[in-house]
Amino acid sequence: MVSKRPKDMALLAARAGRYHEYAPPPALRRHFSRLWSHRLNDGPPATVAIVPDGYCDLLWIDGRLEVAGPDRTAAFPVIGPGATVIGARFAPGAAASWLKTPLSALVGLSVPLADIGRKETSEFEARLRDCPEPTAAVALFGRLLEEAARHEEEPDRDAAVIFAAADSGRPAPGLPDRLGISERQLRRRCHHHFGYGAKTLERIRRFQRFLDVCRKAGTMPLARIALEAGFADQAHMTREVAELSTLTPAIILDQLGMRERSG
Template identity: 75%
Template structure:
């Protein structure tokens, strides 16, 4: 569960270990947008902040396959030092069909795949448990997902359109109004595929634009980052970044940037 207080000692997940990702092989790309692994540092456990991004992930962690549902605010899971997590990030519109579960039922939850009733969970866990290391588990994870897609429904195309609009900063209601989708239909589809309403998805993707700017902008001050990301002003950015991460923009900028920047 996320803390509502600022906690400047928390580390963003990308700073708490070695994170790497890759594009899935062609058979998986309709259903998954990234395969990734995260090897945590050894040593004393750190408070790690997992921040919302609008996605749902399938994880292999501590010998189990689990679904990480979409988050509204930062989560602070207890992670074993030195552990490696292998994951597959669902493409927008793919998770609800794959899991046969609306994502509104999974918001803020980490749920064993077997508890959702996925028929191959126990078999896949046994096969992954025989792997001798993270790289072998990552390779097998991808192959198991390729086996699994033979029986899965096609991802919803409208969800990809919703996500792309939210990601770009354009009002999501624009393209759907032109397509004849009512506000109520849009809200229902958004809750089904992302776990929350359109406005929350738009805010989360704006927060992710802020994170990307922190990673890529060498000299831009925080006020400039706020406007470039789509916030009204720096105060607006500070409120929303705190809500989604429990951290201040300056702390996040310090964690993600390579060089010193004006604030």
């Protein structure tokens, strides 16, 4: 279950437990950019903010496989204390083909994989349920994805170019010429592969650059962080960060600083 309304001051997901990322094995690198696991803290449940990043993920959570579609703004999932979530982040251009679904149909949603129609879903879920130990489940999850990947087509290369342009901060208007397509075709491809247009993807990836700068900022003032991340100024950063996360830049900087100080 996912709520879109923050109940109180939210914690970024990385601050609400132990989060680990893993490089996918070679057989998966065309289709997935990261494998990851996240064990939430024990104790009273916290309001956890999953902030947008431009990606779509496949999750093992609460005994079933789910697709977490791309988000435009922060999501606030209801996850029990001590729960472990295992995930695979699709590479740019891979999710729509793998799921046989345009990502515009999955924006802001968490959907059981069985509802999308992957024929191996029931078998994979049964095998994962027989593997309750989290470390072993992470390894099995990767092996199951490798089995499925054998039958998948190559991800769309144009989508990787579009994502890289947004990630680097290069403006979208030059993309149609680089790709040899029209503005309308670019819009269709963005909505198909990312769920929204190139400008929204740029905003989200700039927000992610802001998070990266915050992790390394130390005592850097907010005005400097805004420029390093690619915002026009501090006021622009404050507006964008609030719209995408519901939090202020100062709160995010404090949370990420706490994470770094605590190791």
